[in-house]
Amino acid sequence: MNIEKTPWHLKLLLSTSLVFTGVAVIPLELSQTGFESTRVEAATTYKTTANLNLRLSAATWSKVLLTIPAGATIKYISKYGSWYKVSYGGKTGYVASQYVKQTTASTMTTSSTKAYTTTVNLNLRKSASTRGTILLTIPTGKRVTYVSTYGSWYKVTYGGQTGYVSSQYLKASSPSTTTSSTKAYTTTVNLNLRKSASTTGTVLLTIPSGRNVTYRGTYGSWYKVSYGGKTGYVAARYLKAGTTTTPTTSTGSGRTVVIDAGHGGNDPGAVYGSVQEKVIALDIAKRLANTLSSTYNYNVKMTRANDGYLSLAQRVSLTKSYKGSAFVSVHANSAPSTAYHGHEVLVPTTESYTTNPYASASRNLGAAINRELGVRIPTIRNRGVKYQNVYVVGKNTVPSTLVEYGFISNANDRAHLTSTTYRQRMADATASGIHQFMRSSN
Structure with a gap:
């Protein structure tokens, strides 16, 4: 855009080694893509070998949330170069990995009966990370079934898929009962109904443009729908929202x-x-x-x-x-x-x-x-x-x-x-x- 912008002064802090409370903290190491170098699904337990700063982000200049005493047990979430993302004392942050040692891996407690409701449109990811592959986006106000906790992430089930969501965008709700999907969509083109969620899937039939289909679930960029007595998959981008059996405030009301x-x-x-x-x-x-x-x-x-x-x-x-x-x-x-x-x-x-x-x-x-x-x-x-x-x-x-x-x-x-x-x-x-x-x- 051709608009003159007010300059922003950028600052870059570089450090090869900083020592706080007797602990050497090493700068963040990134992979060539700039993303975290490794990612582990399940949480693991570690113990600190020295008094260790828990920081807001994986950088030596980041804010110290608290200092973890030597010998304390912390919960490992993931690895960012030479840093570990961990939980301790009700807070989640980053510590230098060289000052922790692994203990017995913890067993996650699970419950299939907890239910939560999304407070925003929320990405369901393949792994507990903002870099994790997006399986689907859960609309605002939808119920998900809680499976387990991984640091600040919840493992949940929605739309026939299980993955991870950021817990801050969920609120507790009553466990949902089994319901049938009654959302309706209308085709915007003549659209192939396929046996599987793929362009190579067998075509069951072609749905004419302007016809209503019944939504059954989301699979990435595909919707599972029913039409003409058959159930299969269609490309979601060729559908527009139609009449639903229970209209809610989540729709734009045609504005x-x-x-x-x-x-x-x-x-x-x-x-x-x-x-x-x-x-x-x-x-x-x-x-x-x-x-x-x-x-x-x-x-x-x-x-x-x-x-x-x-x-x-x-x-x-x-x-x-x-x-x-x-x-x-x-x-x-x-x-x-x-x-x-x-x-x-x-x-x-x-x-x-x-x-x-x-x-x-x-x-x-x-x-x-x-x-x-x-x-x-x-x-x-x-x-x-x-x-x-x-x-x-x-x-x-x-x-x-x-x-x-x-x-x-x-x-x-x-x-x-x-x-x-x-x-x-x-x-x-x-x-x-x-x-x-x-x-x-x-």
């Missing part, structure tokens, strides 16, 4: 959200080599529109669905003609220095430039999206919510915000922006933020 893919046509936006902002923006916008429609039942309108050029005034005018309830503009950032990195959300200023009557609501919308991006994509720096004079935000007539998903000019951000996996996560996080805002503004 219109306008999604604006920045730049387009002869305006490529930010460019780095062969990477163009307009291409990234359109892809994220399409994914966002699909998630808002299929997961939350919003009526979604896009200012552009192809590589066409629109003026800023035309984008605002389309929002009025669409009778939108909210407007979100999708962008990627760039800077002369490759050091600048992170995502940020732009909202209306308090200056006379802003004529949007929903300036306050726009800030709430931006804050909700920023919060979800920060939680769901911690591998990109969160630069926060910023007040800026942006035309499509300040001159709009509905709650509006502009999202910069990262800097094309920065290697780490660019790797995320060019990854289809992360672009989907960006879309899902944004959709969740929009939905949270829309629910609160009913």
Whole structure:
């Protein structure tokens, strides 16, 4: 996006060895990908061999949560280079692995009767880590069956799959009774119903466009559904939410959200080599529109669905003609220095430039999206919510915000922006933020 940003002063702390309470603490060692070097599923018990600092993150300059006495028993969760993530004294953090020794592995207590309810759209992962493969996303307000605890993660079962979720986004509920899935979806194209959740699966029949199917479960990017007396699998992206037997407040009630893919046509936006902002923006916008429609039942309108050029005034005018309830503009950032990195959300200023009557609501919308991006994509720096004079935000007539998903000019951000996996996560996080805002503004 071609907007001058306020400089951020970046600080880098380097240390080869720091000693606290007589304990040498070693800097974090990362793999070549920048991710943790190993991951272990089950918790293991260790004992400290010296007074040992428990830190908030795996770095020598990180905040000390507490000092664990020598000889104390701690619960091992996972390994990050030369650091262990452990639990002790009701807190979870990181310790230098050279100052602990392994004892007998603990046996996890399990219970299949506990039930929890999700408080946000929550990723069910293959392992107890933010890097773990996402098996599926559990919608807000859904019940999951608790299996066991792994540090700050719960192992749970939902939709026929068992995996790990962050416990902070669950609340205790009464154990659920067995229920049949009655959610309904409508096909948006002629859609193959397959015997297995794969494009190579045998085609049982082809469901015509516009037909209702009954949802049975989620398997990655596939839905298990019933239609015409047969049950099989269809690609979820070709379904939109239809009538359910028990409507809840989790749906968008058909309200219109306008999604604006920045730049387009002869305006490529930010460019780095062969990477163009307009291409990234359109892809994220399409994914966002699909998630808002299929997961939350919003009526979604896009200012552009192809590589066409629109003026800023035309984008605002389309929002009025669409009778939108909210407007979100999708962008990627760039800077002369490759050091600048992170995502940020732009909202209306308090200056006379802003004529949007929903300036306050726009800030709430931006804050909700920023919060979800920060939680769901911690591998990109969160630069926060910023007040800026942006035309499509300040001159709009509905709650509006502009999202910069990262800097094309920065290697780490660019790797995320060019990854289809992360672009989907960006879309899902944004959709969740929009939905949270829309629910609160009913």
